[in-house]
Amino acid sequence: MDLVLGLSMAxxxxxxxxxxxxxxxxxxxxxxxxxxxxIELRDLLDGxxxxxxxxxxxxxxxxxxxxxxxxxxxxxxxxxxxxVVVSDVEAAxxxxxxxxxxxxxxDLAVCIVEPEVVLVALCGLDGVTVDRVSDGGDVVALxxxxxxxxxxxxxxxxxxxxTLALADSA
Numbered sequence: 001m002d003l004v005l006g007l008s009m010a011x012x013x014x015x016x017x018x019x020x021x022x023x024x025x026x027x028x029x030x031x032x033x034x035x036x037x038x039i040e041l042r043d044l045l046d047g048x049x050x051x052x053x054x055x056x057x058x059x060x061x062x063x064x065x066x067x068x069x070x071x072x073x074x075x076x077x078x079x080x081x082x083x084v085v086v087s088d089v090e091a092a093x094x095x096x097x098x099x100x101x102x103x104x105x106x107d108l109a110v111c112i113v114e115p116e117v118v119l120v121a122l123c124g125l126d127g128v129t130v131d132r133v134s135d136g137g138d139v140v141a142l143x144x145x146x147x148x149x150x151x152x153x154x155x156x157x158x159x160x161x162x163t164l165a166l167a168d169s170a
């Protein structure tokens with residue numbers, strides 16, 4: 001059985017998922033998170049049978065660029081060459097599309113809150129659109145909560161201001 005490893009890096013953490021299949025289409029085998037202060041890719045890779053690892057997808061937020069370069073180098077040093085770099089916008093689009101498919105909701109929003117960036121993904125009949133919100137941007141207005149079937153707020157950043165604003169707008 002082939003496996004795909006997905007790594008999502010922010011300035012304070014690395015989240016990962018190990019999935020069956022050559023394109024990551026299978027069931028999750030394992031998942032977890034590593035604290036940014038103690039990121040040890042070696043420990044994670046030692047737990048994955050390299051001969052079964054078909055591909056690695058790596059995504060990162062802008063502030064995690066240096067750490068991501070180190071991860072890409074560590075993968076290359078191990079001879080893992082089927083590495084796909086996924087932009088944070090592409091990753092947000094894939095996450096939102098997956099949530100929409102799993103939940104069955106046709107009109108939902110996914111807000112990914114990281115310490116240095118917020119991404120808002122809107123799913124509708126026309127597909128998924130993703131916006132990057134800079135400091136001071138009105139996330140709640142982008143989420144357009146009225147009439148949405150669901151809003152998911154995820155990530156390692158401070159969710160509270162967004163969830164409180166969403167509750168106030170209800």
